[in-house]
Amino acid sequence: MPHNAKSQSAVLRLYQPFLWLYPAEFRDEYRRELCLAFLDRWRDEHSIAGSLFVWFHAIFGILYQAPREHYYMILHDLRYALRILRKDLPVTTAAILILALGIGSTTLVFSLANGLLLRPLPYPQPERIIAVTESSPKDPNETTQISFPNYYDIRARARLLDDIGVYAPGQSALRGEGSAERIPGARASDGVFRVLGVEPLLGRVISREDDVASGPKVVLLSEELWQRRYGRDPHVLGRTLQIDDSRWTVIGVMPASFHFPDRAELWFPLQMDPAKAPRTDYALRAIARLKPGVSIEQATSELESLLEQIHRENPAVNNNWVAHAIPIREFVAGSYSKAVITLLVAVALLLLIACANVCNLLLVKASARVREIAVRTALGATRRRLLRQLVTESLVLGLAGGALGVLLAYAGIPALLSLIPVDLPLWMNFYPDYRVLGFAVGISLLTTLGFGIVPAFGAFHTDLADSLKEGGRGGTSSLRSKLLRQGLVIGEVALSVILLAGAGLMIHSFSALRMQNLGYRPENVLTVSIDYPENRYPDGQPARALLRRLTEEVSSLPGVVSISFGSGIPLSDGWGRIFTVEGHPVDLKDMTFINHVVVTPGYFRTLSIPLLQGRDFTDDDFDSPRIVIVSEAFGKKHWPGESPIGKRMRFGPPKNNEPWHTVVGVVADSKYGQYKGADRDSVYLPYNSEITPGALLVRTSGDPLLLQQALRARVVGLDPDIVVSRVLSLEQIIARVSWQDRFLTVLFTAFAALALLLAAVGLYATISYSVSLSTHEIGIRMALGASVSRVRAMILRQGMTLATAGLLIGIVVAFALARLLKTQLYEVSPNDPATYIAVPIVLVLVAALAAFLPARRATRVDPVVALRHE
Amino acid sequence: MRPFTLSRDTFHILVALADRDRHGYSIMQEVSERTGGEIRLSPSTLYSAIKRLLEQNFIEELEERPDPEHDDERRRYYRLTKAGRRAAMEEARHLEKLLSDARASGLVRKRA
Numbered sequence A: 001m002p003h004n005a006k007s008q009s010a011v012l013r014l015y016q017p018f019l020w021l022y023p024a025e026f027r028d029e030y031r032r033e034l035c036l037a038f039l040d041r042w043r044d045e046h047s048i049a050g051s052l053f054v055w056f057h058a059i060f061g062i063l064y065q066a067p068r069e070h071y072y073m074i075l076h077d078l079r080y081a082l083r084i085l086r087k088d089l090p091v092t093t094a095a096i097l098i099l100a101l102g103i104g105s106t107t108l109v110f111s112l113a114n115g116l117l118l119r120p121l122p123y124p125q126p127e128r129i130i131a132v133t134e135s136s137p138k139d140p141n142e143t144t145q146i147s148f149p150n151y152y153d154i155r156a157r158a159r160l161l162d163d164i165g166v167y168a169p170g171q172s173a174l175r176g177e178g179s180a181e182r183i184p185g186a187r188a189s190d191g192v193f194r195v196l197g198v199e200p201l202l203g204r205v206i207s208r209e210d211d212v213a214s215g216p217k218v219v220l221l222s223e224e225l226w227q228r229r230y231g232r233d234p235h236v237l238g239r240t241l242q243i244d245d246s247r248w249t250v251i252g253v254m255p256a257s258f259h260f261p262d263r264a265e266l267w268f269p270l271q272m273d274p275a276k277a278p279r280t281d282y283a284l285r286a287i288a289r290l291k292p293g294v295s296i297e298q299a300t301s302e303l304e305s306l307l308e309q310i311h312r313e314n315p316a317v318n319n320n321w322v323a324h325a326i327p328i329r330e331f332v333a334g335s336y337s338k339a340v341i342t343l344l345v346a347v348a349l350l351l352l353i354a355c356a357n358v359c360n361l362l363l364v365k366a367s368a369r370v371r372e373i374a375v376r377t378a379l380g381a382t383r384r385r386l387l388r389q390l391v392t393e394s395l396v397l398g399l400a401g402g403a404l405g406v407l408l409a410y411a412g413i414p415a416l417l418s419l420i421p422v423d424l425p426l427w428m429n430f431y432p433d434y435r436v437l438g439f440a441v442g443i444s445l446l447t448t449l450g451f452g453i454v455p456a457f458g459a460f461h462t463d464l465a466d467s468l469k470e471g472g473r474g475g476t477s478s479l480r481s482k483l484l485r486q487g488l489v490i491g492e493v494a495l496s497v498i499l500l501a502g503a504g505l506m507i508h509s510f511s512a513l514r515m516q517n518l519g520y521r522p523e524n525v526l527t528v529s530i531d532y533p534e535n536r537y538p539d540g541q542p543a544r545a546l547l548r549r550l551t552e553e554v555s556s557l558p559g560v561v562s563i564s565f566g567s568g569i570p571l572s573d574g575w576g577r578i579f580t581v582e583g584h585p586v587d588l589k590d591m592t593f594i595n596h597v598v599v600t601p602g603y604f605r606t607l608s609i610p611l612l613q614g615r616d617f618t619d620d621d622f623d624s625p626r627i628v629i630v631s632e633a634f635g636k637k638h639w640p641g642e643s644p645i646g647k648r649m650r651f652g653p654p655k656n657n658e659p660w661h662t663v664v665g666v667v668a669d670s671k672y673g674q675y676k677g678a679d680r681d682s683v684y685l686p687y688n689s690e691i692t693p694g695a696l697l698v699r700t701s702g703d704p705l706l707l708q709q710a711l712r713a714r715v716v717g718l719d720p721d722i723v724v725s726r727v728l729s730l731e732q733i734i735a736r737v738s739w740q741d742r743f744l745t746v747l748f749t750a751f752a753a754l755a756l757l758l759a760a761v762g763l764y765a766t767i768s769y770s771v772s773l774s775t776h777e778i779g780i781r782m783a784l785g786a787s788v789s790r791v792r793a794m795i796l797r798q799g800m801t802l803a804t805a806g807l808l809i810g811i812v813v814a815f816a817l818a819r820l821l822k823t824q825l826y827e828v829s830p831n832d833p834a835t836y837i838a839v840p841i842v843l844v845l846v847a848a849l850a851a852f853l854p855a856r857r858a859t860r861v862d863p864v865v866a867l868r869h870e
Numbered sequence B: 001m002r003p004f005t006l007s008r009d010t011f012h013i014l015v016a017l018a019d020r021d022r023h024g025y026s027i028m029q030e031v032s033e034r035t036g037g038e039i040r041l042s043p044s045t046l047y048s049a050i051k052r053l054l055e056q057n058f059i060e061e062l063e064e065r066p067d068p069e070h071d072d073e074r075r076r077y078y079r080l081t082k083a084g085r086r087a088a089m090e091e092a093r094h095l096e097k098l099l100s101d102a103r104a105s106g107l108v109r110k111r112a
Helices: A005-021 A024-044 A048-087 A089-118 A148-157 A190-196 A223-230 A296-313 A328-378 A383-418 A434-458 A464-469 A477-515 A541-555 A603-607 A619-623 A632-638 A704-718 A730-737 A739-773 A775-783 A788-824 A833-859 A863-868 B008-019 B024-034 B043-055 B082-104
Strands: A129-135 A161-175 A181-188 A218-222 A240-243 A246-254 A266-269 A285-290 A322-327 A525-531 A560-566 A576-581 A593-599 A611-614 A627-631 A648-651 A661-667 A681-686 A695-700 A723-729 B059-061 B077-080
Touching: A005 A024, A005 A048, A024 A048, A024 A383, A024 B024, A024 B043, A048 A089, A048 A383, A048 B043, A089 A328, A089 A383, A089 A434, A089 A739, A129 A148, A129 A296, A129 A328, A148 A161, A148 A296, A161 A190, A161 A266, A161 A525, A161 A723, A181 A190, A181 A723, A190 A285, A218 A223, A223 A246, A285 A296, A296 A322, A322 A328, A328 A383, A328 A434, A328 A477, A328 A739, A328 A788, A383 A434, A477 A739, A477 A788, A477 A833, A525 A704, A525 A730, A541 A560, A541 A695, A541 A704, A560 A603, A603 A695, A627 A632, A632 A661, A632 A681, A695 A704, A704 A723, A723 A730, A730 A739, A739 A775, A739 A788, A739 A833, A775 A788, A775 A833, A788 A833, B008 B024, B008 B043, B008 B059, B008 B077, B008 B082, B024 B043, B043 B059, B077 B082
Parallel strands: A181 A266, A218 A246, A593 A681, A627 A661
Antiparallel strands: A129 A285, A129 A322, A161 A181, A161 A240, A161 A285, A218 A266, A240 A246, A525 A695, A525 A723, A560 A593, A560 A695, A576 A593, A576 A648, A611 A661, A627 A681, A648 A661, B059 B077
16 A cells, blocks of 8 residues: 555544544643554555554544543542642632532522422323413403303313313311311312323222212212221222211222322212303313313413303303413412512522622632642643633532532421421422432532633733742732622622512511401411201201300300301402492493301401491391391492492392392401402301301410310310311411412522622622731731721721622612512512612621621731731 | 552553663554564553553653654653653562462463
């Protein structure tokens, strides 16, 4: 084979690209040698087979050796990084802790977001499941439910839905075989199970044949219930259970992974009659499964046109309501998503502060390392090599901080859960999974870039000769670094001000929420759900006698001030109804809802709701049920300028024959249905034969929870078949309904406090460092007679200048960003003056402290020692 | 326990440098000749090993050219250091011991 110059250069052109597989340092060092050796070797072979072997051997060698060179280099860099980091243990520890706090908080919040918004729901192809809702065109929040006849018609006509099902969550009393127990459950149409696509563990699910008016009394159990009450008895199928007032035959057991809705453990067929159910009674929730490939928009438009069609066919009940298709995830978790996103933004700011802080630490360190880097450069280390080394150091810090942060997040989850007083749906799991871990790794790397790159590049902006001469004390080169450090501190302060302002708004809003006038006094009220077997205490005389007995029993307990029964517990149960006021007929389309509350005498006294006009209900009203007491706002709205007493109203749509009710009293407005935001007006009815009062309210003289045991014993003593459940004080109920606000406020405040702490540490570190650099100058000043207070003032001024700059920037940005919090705030403006006064005061105090500590230390230095420092 | 172990390739490189200073390709040729073509180092294997040996101070790169007449000034020449020589001798002794053990146990036939 001829080996002329031309073929040699061609061979080299082919060989050289493979050398790119090597680390740059190795390549730079040995490229020429490798090429020469390869060329020699190639020249020595004269056969084609020999040449091929040389090529194969060389390429194989590179493929084998290049990764090893990378590995050696990383190992070398890591060892060096660990040695350097160990040498400055305090800075390393501080950096890792700060990063762990930042990454840990971020990961914690991301776990929340993951549990709520990302983790797949436990159903096959969950993206095809939607909620179907109807809402008033005037107020989209008025309902998230659907009426039975509309569901029935949609089921028959929808072409884009595989299936649709409706359900109504509820509680049932399970009696017999052990103590009576109140169990969460649901009445569900057959479609629910097909939509969710979940198979039973035993037996079968509810079928269309079960789900007809007066169909068979069958029930499904959850696996837990099957285990708890029936010891996993395989013969449970076909058994009849006493639930509420009838006997139900078990047809199946659902697997433990199935929880729908919420924590249901019993499922009954809905068995509603489409001919009898009112079309405007939005009592059901609907879920549907889209046909493959159908989009939410397509489903929405089909549902809208179906509902319009239904309205046209039923003009008497046409209220112009509109149908919606909502992805199931949004339906169940949508209310949390805004809060979670707010928290993510907050925690991202905190992470930025942590980055700035560590960046600052490394900058200080980098100034101290100028000499080391200059020496290494002089000894021939390339820029790339040094950069790589510095980035490795940052990576070690970042990953160590990240690992510790994940541990912190893991440990923080129980604390987070303890802030949630309600039972979340069981599929909401906040423990870290691969998504959270991936996120943590990603955020650690990102963080590393954030804090590591600036100091690494800063390290090269130094004049070699300068740094060697100055003995590593900085000097001209450190001016840039000083400005950068000060910029970072200003940024940290500004970011912490933003978080502080956010926290201030949240705290103010939350306290406004908790201080609001509820219209009743929630302290010392115990609320209890009572279920009595209605077949033994049918409405009328027997039920009335039972209520009277219960009232006597409970009233005689020590500490009981007054008691009353009601159709629901305030802020927990609600029933909205439309109504017509006599003489003011309103079109169905314009009807509004009121809270329909049935109470026994003493209700207003028990809750301390003031009676403003007319009279309270009395025991005699049992026999005259056509009277109502209305809330003040209701009276003013419908009979402006007149007394509502003696006026009449009735329930239901305008064209029906429900009887008129006469107003006998007016009470002050109170929050019944909704704790946060505007509530509906309320209309109270005396207990009559139509509605079972399942809620018992007790006002006590002391802690209402102390009454629990005695009350339970008294009621069960009267009849063991009466189920007592949901025993909570009204204040506990308020804590439950406001938990999201509290949760958000607590976390936001914690993040703001951390942010403030980090910013203060950053300020402190910067001032300390600059003091340590000017020890000499301070010594001279003091030797020349400068007073301690003057030197302190000088240093303090330095710190306060930085803090004030950050404060001003932060306030301006916070003012602009606060609008984003608007939907989370209750009766507090995003421009709340109190917040914008309090935040600067807090910040200035903390900053003054952070700057004062180094100032005090500086003035304690003996001038002689300071001068000798030279 | 020996303080270090030399890989087969590394040992061959040290042996190749034992009699005189060489440049890279010369080492490759020497190893190949010495082993009757059984061991052929690829350039990449050679220079990775050289880098390690330099780091361990077993060899050094020469400033001056050893053989001005045949010198190719583009090439780098390497020389065995004292430490390298010691390491190679240690390794050779170890191999010798191993061989005599193998002979004693009858695994390998004794020399005539």
